[in-house]
Amino acid sequence: MKRGGTDQQKRRAAERAVTAVSSGMVVGLGTGSTAGFAIDKLGERVDDGLEITGIATSYQSRQRAREAGIPLVTLEDATPDIAIDGADQIAGTTLIKGGGAAHAREKVVDSAADRLLIVADPTKETETLDHPVPVEVLPDARPTVSRRLGDLGGEPTLRSAERKDGPVVTDNGNLVVDCSFGEIEEPAALARQLSQLPGVVEHGLFVGLADEIYIGTADGVVHRTE
């Protein structure tokens, strides 16, 4: 998966964020191309003696962590001290996530972590959020949720798979509706409304969760705290 900025920008952000990880930590491992670079770097540090365990947020991050040699546990075993994850759009510290349909498990792991570090390239930062919000829905609830999203002023589109006919199915066996709301003026209020819809498993608005933002640029990293 590769979108927006360059791999160099993404890698810079990811590798800087990884410096916040120390031995003994349980680390939430985000999903996507930028978080993937963080997993790779953590793997290198594990090879050099860093003692950590990871908690994956998706099939993709679990596979990448295995390849990188990071020992994995689940939320049944441990609570993350820190999580490193990507984002599709960032305004301040409010995020839209779920471009890879992983936002439900990401939100569970990211919100359980003491610190959430977001890594991204500069194309992700905007003044206000206007990216379509990914909404994971129970398959049977897709028609009713889509109608309710329309009632809230959204324009819902069922996400289609790229390399097969039919919809994207998440790691949890659900569907994803991408819902455009234009410019989102009150993300916290919209997040509450989306969470209340029966059949919605999770949505991609992350409000009040990110503690630090790392943006990789052509010549360095911009680091912001909330």
Ligand SMILES: O=C[C@H](O)[C@H](O)[C@H](O)COP(=O)(O)O
């Ligand atoms: O579902 C996917 C995740 O929320 C990703 O963290 C997000 O889509 C950003 O991915 P990338 O770093 O590939 O742009």
